[in-house]
Amino acid sequence: MQTQTNSSVAILDDSRSVDPRTSAILLRCDSLRKTFRSGTQEITPIDGLDFSIERGETVSIVGPSGTGKSTLLHMLAALDTPTSGTVYFGGNSLQSFSEAELAEYRNRAVGLVWQRHHLLPDFTAAENVAMPLLVRGVGLGQALRTAGEWLAEVGLASRTEQRAGELSGGEQQRVAIARALVNGPALLLADEPTGDLDERSAENIFELMQRLHGSHHLTSILATHNLSLARRTDRVLILEHGKLAPIGNTLAGSAAPSVASAGPTKTPGRV
Numbered sequence: 001m002q003t004q005t006n007s008s009v010a011i012l013d014d015s016r017s018v019d020p021r022t023s024a025i026l027l028r029c030d031s032l033r034k035t036f037r038s039g040t041q042e043i044t045p046i047d048g049l050d051f052s053i054e055r056g057e058t059v060s061i062v063g064p065s066g067t068g069k070s071t072l073l074h075m076l077a078a079l080d081t082p083t084s085g086t087v088y089f090g091g092n093s094l095q096s097f098s099e100a101e102l103a104e105y106r107n108r109a110v111g112l113v114w115q116r117h118h119l120l121p122d123f124t125a126a127e128n129v130a131m132p133l134l135v136r137g138v139g140l141g142q143a144l145r146t147a148g149e150w151l152a153e154v155g156l157a158s159r160t161e162q163r164a165g166e167l168s169g170g171e172q173q174r175v176a177i178a179r180a181l182v183n184g185p186a187l188l189l190a191d192e193p194t195g196d197l198d199e200r201s202a203e204n205i206f207e208l209m210q211r212l213h214g215s216h217h218l219t220s221i222l223a224t225h226n227l228s229l230a231r232r233t234d235r236v237l238i239l240e241h242g243k244l245a246p247i248g249n250t251l252a253g254s255a256a257p258s259v260a261s262a263g264p265t266k267t268p269g270r271v
């Protein structure tokens, strides 16, 4: 697998070459807060979060609908700005980045997978995967070759020329994963990536993400309502009332998670 590494931007974290067993922190949030205002109404889904994610971890974020999981991921991806507080990536504050550095961060440092794939339906699978490469100036031929390699890696070698709109939901999500990773990001953010899939397809997509997480030395954060998948990640955090709390890996099957019923934390005292 060829990973493009010709960037000169210093913000890019090179955690892929770092032993993930080191305890270095890839991502940290300090007093993170997000308030939305509409008219006279105000809502603060994220209300003072302090947490860190180590390189190589898979962390899932669970919590009732509307608690702010997507809002949090948007801020980690620099798609939205906090009302106050700071997100640090590789020790650098995202708030200190210039517009050009933020664009580079979104394109190169972070891979995003959403519940709905957001593929361009009239373009082929390979063209969709090649898009982030084209955005950063890779030539079309090289971009399509690299896209083809990634499609092979996600099990779609025979579908590169298929229009994205003609693929099944599970196949579309595979394309979206390839597109998220084609620029070799250090951080994979997935927002309910299996939410639109049947149980078997959800399992396949989760297993694919876990495999790629290991083989590409990623750090992965997964927001999900699927507790059986969440408990297979290294660490489960619950987002409720604007705060994150560790919930451990002992979620009780179908029961709604709550801090009060949380089992032992894998890393006590750390969020």
Ligand SMILES: Nc1ncnc2c1ncn2[C@@H]1O[C@H](COP(=O)(O)OP(=O)(O)OP(=O)(O)O)[C@@H](O)[C@H]1O
Residues within 6 Å of the ligand: 036, 037, 038, 043, 045, 063, 064, 065, 066, 067, 068, 069, 070, 071, 072
């Ligand atoms: N751009 C916005 N403007 C106003 N309110 C917003 C905006 N984005 C999100 N919200 C509100 O913030 C709260 C958190 O929304 P968010 O989408 O982050 O929740 P969620 O945990 O991802 O929910 P779900 O599990 O259903 O995906 C909700 O009350 C939502 O209405």
Ligand SMILES: [Mg+2]
Residues within 6 Å of the ligand: 069, 070, 071, 191
């Ligand atoms: Mg959401």
